[in-house]
Amino acid sequence: MAKKERKPGGFVRKNQSLFNKKSHSQSGAKKTKIKIPKDKMPEEEKEEQPVTQPEAADITKKTKARFILFVGNLPYTVTKENLEKHFGKVGDLMAVRLLTKDDNTPKGCAFVEYKTSAAMLNALLYHHTSFEGRKINVEMTCGGGGNSKTRKQKLQKKREKSSELIHKMLKQKKKTREAIK
Numbered sequence: 001m002a003k004k005e006r007k008p009g010g011f012v013r014k015n016q017s018l019f020n021k022k023s024h025s026q027s028g029a030k031k032t033k034i035k036i037p038k039d040k041m042p043e044e045e046k047e048e049q050p051v052t053q054p055e056a057a058d059i060t061k062k063t064k065a066r067f068i069l070f071v072g073n074l075p076y077t078v079t080k081e082n083l084e085k086h087f088g089k090v091g092d093l094m095a096v097r098l099l100t101k102d103d104n105t106p107k108g109c110a111f112v113e114y115k116t117s118a119a120m121l122n123a124l125l126y127h128h129t130s131f132e133g134r135k136i137n138v139e140m141t142c143g144g145g146g147n148s149k150t151r152k153q154k155l156q157k158k159r160e161k162s163s164e165l166i167h168k169m170l171k172q173k174k175k176t177r178e179a180i181k
Contacts, residue, residue, distance in 0.1 A: 067120035072109045072137040080110075086131060087112045091119020111141065121165050 071083070083096045092115040099107040114120040120140075127138040140162055142154050 065117070066142075067114040067117050068141050069112045069114075069120060069123055070109065070137075070139045070141045071112055072139070073134055074106065074108045074110060074136060075132045075134050076106050076108055078106050078108075078110075078132060082132070083110055083112065087123055087126070090122035090126075091116060093119075121162055121169065124162060124166055125169075 071087075074083075078098065080096050080098045083098065084093060087093060087096065094113040094115050095111075096113075097111040099109050099111075101107055112123065114123065124138055124140070126136065128135055130136075140155065140158050142151060142158060144151065
């Protein structure tokens with residue numbers, strides 16, 4: 001049995017590649033070297049030992065950020081135009097999607113999408129305000145639906161970040177009001 005050497009990221013048999021050479025050459029992936037700082041390595045491995053790994057092709061693929069809010073507890077008489085008018089006050093709207101039943105009557109909820117994060121954060125201030133006689137709920141969503149673990153984590157991060165920004169906005173408004181008085 002071949003002797004095992006300790007390499008950054010785990011144990012590898014001596015003189016063994018970290019990936020199958022045949023499949024690597026067929027995939028056309030590029031090799032990149034990862035250098036571990038000497039202060040992070042154990043004493044016996046102070047020499048820099050480059051580790052090669054295939055470069056992922058889809059890392060450079062970027063997705064456009066979407067700023068979507070869920071609006072719930074809407075009256076069943078609401079129209080798309082009313083929502084556009086109400087939520088358009090805070091910033092540039094991209095789309096308003098009013099959910100409807102099979103007979104085209106509103107379900108009482110909608111999705112509102114903004115062009116900028118600032119407009120979306122301003123619209124979050126409408127949470128628990130009155131709209132056509134009902135107390136509405138305005139919450140962040142990341143689109144796509146479902147209850148996967150990654151989606152829930154993504155939503156949680158977005159909510160925490162927006163919560164911090166909203167608190168800062170409210171403090172600024174308070175300071176401005178005090179300065180005016």
